[in-house]
Amino acid sequence: MFLYMTMEGLARRGRSDQPLDEGLLPRVGRGDRDALEALYVQTEKAVYALALSLLRDPEEARDVTQEVYLKVRSAAHLYVPQGKPLAWLFTITRNLCRDVQRARGREGQPPEELENDARLSYVTDPTDRLVLEAALKTLGEEERQVVLLHAVSGLKHREIAQDLGLPLSTVLSRYNRALKKLKRHLTEEGVRL
Numbered sequence: 001m002f003l004y005m006t007m008e009g010l011a012r013r014g015r016s017d018q019p020l021d022e023g024l025l026p027r028v029g030r031g032d033r034d035a036l037e038a039l040y041v042q043t044e045k046a047v048y049a050l051a052l053s054l055l056r057d058p059e060e061a062r063d064v065t066q067e068v069y070l071k072v073r074s075a076a077h078l079y080v081p082q083g084k085p086l087a088w089l090f091t092i093t094r095n096l097c098r099d100v101q102r103a104r105g106r107e108g109q110p111p112e113e114l115e116n117d118a119r120l121s122y123v124t125d126p127t128d129r130l131v132l133e134a135a136l137k138t139l140g141e142e143e144r145q146v147v148l149l150h151a152v153s154g155l156k157h158r159e160i161a162q163d164l165g166l167p168l169s170t171v172l173s174r175y176n177r178a179l180k181k182l183k184r185h186l187t188e189e190g191v192r193l
Contacts, residue, residue: 004140022085029077041087042067046153046163047093053144054097056136071096086163135178138185143178146171 020042027035047068051061071092079088087104135147145164149155157175 020085022081025072025076025081025085025088027039027080028073029075035072036069039072043089044069046086046155047089049148049152050090050093050145051097052136052152053148054094054141055100056144058177060100064093064100065097068092069186086159087165090163100148134182134185134189138181139178143181144172146174147178147182150175 021038024035024039024042025131028039044065048061048065051064055061055064068089072089075092079085114136132148132151135144135151139147139170146157149160149163150157157162157171158168160166161171164171
């Protein structure tokens with residue numbers, strides 16, 4: 001129960017209640033800097049969470065996040081509105097993460113020790129930080145994506161399902177399975193839940 005409350009608390013702090021305006025992308029394509037800034041503010045945590053879930057390295061995830069918005073700025077004029085602007089950003093993010101993984105030969109390599117790592121700048125609460133570190137260490141890629149998109153960026157499960165192109169039941173199943181794994185890992189590490 002404690003772990004669930006921690007994850008939901010993280011999600012509430014990261015959640016933006018305003019829907020993403022699909023009209024921002026055509027404006028970005030026309031060179032509107034205010035539209036790019038608004039898009040960044042609304043989506044940056046979700047993009048970072050996805051990059052972090054794939055790369056398991058906060059520094060690389062930050063670099064990829066910045067690169068995503070450079071790509072968006074140069075390719076927004078090609079975006080075809082389909083009601084899924086965040087899914088488009090996620091596709092760019094996944095592709096850039098794969099490029100990083102290929103270039104560095106790091107696929108499957110475990111992350112370096114993250115304890116007391118200042119690079120996890122989005123998470124300041126020690127308990128939240130412990131849970132995030134455990135998520136990066138113990139969860140598989142698909143579970144990390146769902147947990148981090150929910151906890152770091154505050155996306156709701158149905159939004160995650162839509163943006164990842166998955167059934168809601170799959171997202172909920174991965175989330176619940178991940179919470180169980182995290183609880184087991186944290187218990188084994190001596191953390192009282």
